Amino acid sequence: MGTESNKLEYSRIDYTLLFLLFLLFIISLVAVYSASGQYFVNDPYYFVKRQIIWYIIGVGIMFSIMFFDYELLENLALPFYFLGLSLLVAVHLFGTVRNGSQRWINLGGFMLQPSEFMKIFLLIVLAGVIYKWAKEKHELDTKTPISVVVKIMIYSLPPFGLILLQPDLGTALVIGAIMVTMIFISGTSWRILTLLAGTIIAGLATLVYLHNNHIELFSKFIKPHQLERIYGWLSREEYASSYGFQLTEALKGIGSGQVSGRGLLEGVQSQSGRIPEVQTDFIFALIGEEFGFIGATLVISIYFIMSYRLIIIAISCDNPYGTYLVTGVIGLLAFQIFQNIAMTIGLMPITGLALPFMSYGGSALLTNMIAMGIVMSVKYRTKRFMFN
Numbered sequence: 154m155g156t157e158s159n160k161l162e163y164s165r166i167d168y169t170l171l172f173l174l175f176l177l178f179i180i181s182l183v184a185v186y187s188a189s190g191q192y193f194v195n196d197p198y199y200f201v202k203r204q205i206i207w208y209i210i211g212v213g214i215m216f217s218i219m220f221f222d223y224e225l226l227e228n229l230a231l232p233f234y235f236l237g238l239s240l241l242v243a244v245h246l247f248g249t250v251r252n253g254s255q256r257w258i259n260l261g262g263f264m265l266q267p268s269e270f271m272k273i274f275l276l277i278v279l280a281g282v283i284y285k286w287a288k289e290k291h292e293l294d295t296k297t298p299i300s301v302v303v304k305i306m307i308y309s310l311p312p313f314g315l316i317l318l319q320p321d322l323g324t325a326l327v328i329g330a331i332m333v334t335m336i337f338i339s340g341t342s343w344r345i346l347t348l349l350a351g352t353i354i355a356g357l358a359t360l361v362y363l364h365n366n367h368i369e370l371f372s373k374f375i376k377p378h379q380l381e382r383i384y385g386w387l388s389r390e391e392y393a394s395s396y397g398f399q400l401t402e403a404l405k406g407i408g409s410g411q412v413s414g415r416g417l418l419e420g421v422q423s424q425s426g427r428i429p430e431v432q433t434d435f436i437f438a439l440i441g442e443e444f445g446f447i448g449a450t451l452v453i454s455i456y457f458i459m460s461y462r463l464i465i466i467a468i469s470c471d472n473p474y475g476t477y478l479v480t481g482v483i484g485l486l487a488f489q490i491f492q493n494i495a496m497t498i499g500l501m502p503i504t505g506l507a508l509p510f511m512s513y514g515g516s517a518l519l520t521n522m523i524a525m526g527i528v529m530s531v532k533y534r535t536k537r538f539m540f541n
Contacts, residue, residue: 165532165533165534165535166219166529166532166533167462167466167528167529167532167533169462170459170462170463170525170528170529170532173455173458173459173462174510174525176455177452177455177510177511178208178510180440180451180452180455180511181204181208181436181510181511181512181513182201182204182205183417184432184436184439184440184511185200185201185204185432185436185513186198186200186201187417187418187420187423187424187439187443188200188423188431188432188436188439188513189201189432200432200513203513203515204513204518207514207515207518207519208518210519211518211519211521211522211523212522214519214522214523214526215522215523215525215526215529216526216529217526218523218526218527218529218530219526219529219530219533220530220533221526221530222530222534223474223475223478223527223530223531223534224472224474224475224534226277226281226478226527227277227280227281227284227474229277230274230277230278230280230281231278233273233274233277233278234274234275234277234278234308236274237267237270237271237274237275237312238271238311238312238315240258240265240267240270240271241267241268241271241312241315241316242315243258243267244256244257244258244267244268244315244319245315245318245319248319249264254319254320254321255319256268256319256321256324263515264515264516265516266516266517268312268316268319268321268324269324269516269517269519269520270516270519270520270523271312271316271328272324272327272328272331272485272520272524273520273523273524273527275308275309275312275328275331275332276331276335276478276481276482276485276524277478277481277527278308279305279308279309279331279332279335279477279481280335280474280477280478280480280481281474282301282304282305282308282335283297283301283305283335283338283339283477284473284474284477286298286301286339287473296340296341296342297339297340297341297342299341299345301339301341302336302339302341302345302349305332305335305336305339306332306336309328309329309331309332312328313325313328313329313332316328320376320379321505322379322504322505323492323504323505323506324506326488326492326504326506327485327488327489327506330484330485330487330488331481331484331485331488333349333484334480334481334483334484334485335477335480335481335484336349338477338480338481360374360375364380381395381396382396382502382503382504383502384396384397385397385398385399385400385502385503386400386496386499386501386502386503389401389404389499399428399429399435399503400496400499400503402422402427402428402438403422403428403435403438403497403498404498404499405422405427406420406421406422406423406427406428406438406439406441406442407438407441407442407449407497407498409421409422409442410441410442410443410444410445410446410448410449411445411446412445412446412447413444413445413446413447414441414442414443414444414445414447414448415442415443415445416443417443417444418443419443420439420442420443421442422438422442423438423439423442423443432512432513433507433512433513433514434493434496434503434505434506434507434508434512435497436507436508436511436512436513437449437452437493437494437497437508437511438497440452441497452511453494456490459486460483460486460487463479463482463483463486463528464483466479466528466531466532466535467479467480467483467531469535470531470532470535471535471536472531472534472535475531475534475535476531478527478528478531479527479528479531482524482525482527482528485524486509486521486524489506489507489508489509490508490509492504492506493506493507493508493509493512494508509521
């Protein structure tokens with residue numbers, strides 16, 4: 154009897170996701186090792202050793218969350234949310250400044266980035282908002298009312314604004330992506346979605362107008378270094394030696410990789426240091442240069458399969474709250490993957506977002522592992538019935 158129970162428990166673990174994470178872990182170590190060459194000649198394994206440590210901690214956290222009942226998160230949502238807001242406020246008061254941005258809190262040598270964990274806290278609280286309405290709605294209600302959409306925006310805008318002030322446009326956009334994903338999955342009408350899209354477009358048009366006519370007002374919303382990145386994106390050749398340098402060198406590296414790549418540690422752009430922060434934000438450029446089209450396609454394929462698996466878990470869940478949580482994780486990861494790869498190949502402006510499970514870094518990796526732990530918990534507790 155005990156053996157059958159153990160088999161049942163083991164069968165609830167999603168081994169497909171674990172295998173995909175293992176593949177990303179191996180690829181990440183190889184890429185991070187290659188990126189270490191230009192920084193630490195005496196210790197080429199500096200980044201690799203630290204990345205392994207972060208992965209070990211992340212996997213431990215992921216499995217701990219997997220065995221935690223995700224339904225209890227609904228009651229913990231608001232405490233987590235306000236903890237996240239408090240940490241964001243603490244960043245503005247006591248945060249450490251790096252490269253012109255105040256995003257970190259120094260905890261005895263470990264640089265905590267609260268904005269990363271705020272993604273998870275927001276995701277949990279928004280899933281609870283939608284689930285609460287879903288439980289209380291009348292049978293005749295077919296579309297989510299505007300009041301639920303307003304609640305989602307009320308919870309999303311404070312962290313969005315605090316993160317934007319750091320300034321950290323990339324993470325702020327992730328917060329926005331989570332908000333839009335949860336509004337969409339809530340089942341609201343296309344009329345409200347169209348109004349929301351129109352508002353975003355109107356906001357962008359206003360920024361363009363202010364840039365062309367009132368630059369002093371525009372500079373209050375967009376910082377100089379962010380504007381420089383936009384210039385480097387829109388007019389890369391014109392600013393190839395300044396604002397567009399990083400993107401230009403990344404494109405050269407990816408293009409030179411051709412089909413099979415230059416080979417491990419053989420990337421000219423990656424190994425020479427011409428691509429700044431290649432171990433973090435531009436890890437995909439290194440993969441494209443040293444492993445070519447084949448390596449880049451492999452990485453993208455793994456992400457596609459992972460996204461497909463997450464969608465299956467969300468659809469199969471027998472609890473709507475679990476479905477909303479997994480959907481939020483899909484929005485969180487999908488936007489970061491798209492934005493990072495797109496900015497590397499010139500389809501989007503550079504925002505400084507890490508490539509999930511691949512880029513070197515502690516806070517971002519732990520955040521993504523927490524998200525996967527929530528997904529694993531949902532999968533672990535999804536009941537299968539013979540007759541639906």
